[in-house]
Amino acid sequence: MKVIRSKAAMQRLADRLRSQGRVGFVPTMGFLHEGHLSLVRVARKRCDSVVVSVFVNPTQFGPEEDLEAYPRDFGRDRRLLGQEGVDVVFRPDAETVYPDGFATSVLVERLTRGLCGRTRPGHFSGVLTVVAKLLNIVKPDIAVFGQKDAQQALVVGRMVRDLDFDTRIVVAPTVRERDGLAMSSRNFYLTPEQRRQAPVLYRSLRLARRMVRDGERDAASVKLAMRRLIRRESGFRIDYVEVVDTGELQPVRRISGRVLVAVAAHLGRARLIDNIIMRA
Numbered sequence: 001m002k003v004i005r006s007k008a009a010m011q012r013l014a015d016r017l018r019s020q021g022r023v024g025f026v027p028t029m030g031f032l033h034e035g036h037l038s039l040v041r042v043a044r045k046r047c048d049s050v051v052v053s054v055f056v057n058p059t060q061f062g063p064e065e066d067l068e069a070y071p072r073d074f075g076r077d078r079r080l081l082g083q084e085g086v087d088v089v090f091r092p093d094a095e096t097v098y099p100d101g102f103a104t105s106v107l108v109e110r111l112t113r114g115l116c117g118r119t120r121p122g123h124f125s126g127v128l129t130v131v132a133k134l135l136n137i138v139k140p141d142i143a144v145f146g147q148k149d150a151q152q153a154l155v156v157g158r159m160v161r162d163l164d165f166d167t168r169i170v171v172a173p174t175v176r177e178r179d180g181l182a183m184s185s186r187n188f189y190l191t192p193e194q195r196r197q198a199p200v201l202y203r204s205l206r207l208a209r210r211m212v213r214d215g216e217r218d219a220a221s222v223k224l225a226m227r228r229l230i231r232r233e234s235g236f237r238i239d240y241v242e243v244v245d246t247g248e249l250q251p252v253r254r255i256s257g258r259v260l261v262a263v264a265a266h267l268g269r270a271r272l273i274d275n276i277i278m279r280a
């Protein structure tokens, strides 16, 4: 497994890998867990070589967010990726990605207004700009993203379509802990007590699914029941509880067809998100 820090070297190697077969790419911010590794396995299965990037992208963090504190352990990441048979780890530093004079930003309209976009202004432009750059450097056949970050996966897919990137975006299912908590590098911030409380977010999503299965179609009732359940655990500051359509992520009033039920909440130092897609 090669670890590469320069853009030029990554581009040269990616050109060579592409001439030998299909290239799969998994962008990450490191501090890897089974969720990340599941994306690597999807890429491994579908491609001849796999490139993983490890880059904590400063431009997707707001001024009050956890850029400095974001957990990092490259030694461990490297070992895990080696065990998964990854061919190349691209690990640029911030100056390589954003050299002096960098002035460009990618914006996807509408889809980024609601959900996480509302309370994290600039976040998705930060994500899109770095993903656009990474796709241009690696030029993979497929890039794999996680359903855990549903809005991110959708927004990246729209950028790729709108800007004619020659890469297919593949979305892989959310990997959970045994008690249902969606795996996340940010779970590291939770105290043992908060870790015990955190699975209520997934329980609230399951409650929504049960209600809809039992015939509830009013989104407001579902959201209210979810909020009540989450509030039973102390310490949560809910960012949003939403039911949106899966195309444009617009809130729905009546639940019919395919909808995304999504939740975001702060718990201690962590901001946790989770979602499920369901069909009424």
Ligand code: AMP
Residues within 6 Å of the ligand: 027, 028, 029, 030, 034, 035, 036, 038, 039, 144, 145, 146, 147, 148, 149, 172, 173, 174, 175, 176, 182, 183, 184, 185
């Ligand atoms: P991050 O390192 O948090 O930027 O995540 C890198 C990629 O891993 C993104 O595509 C995430 O959606 C994905 N990912 C993170 N957590 C999970 C999870 N629990 N299950 C599946 N994919 C995940």
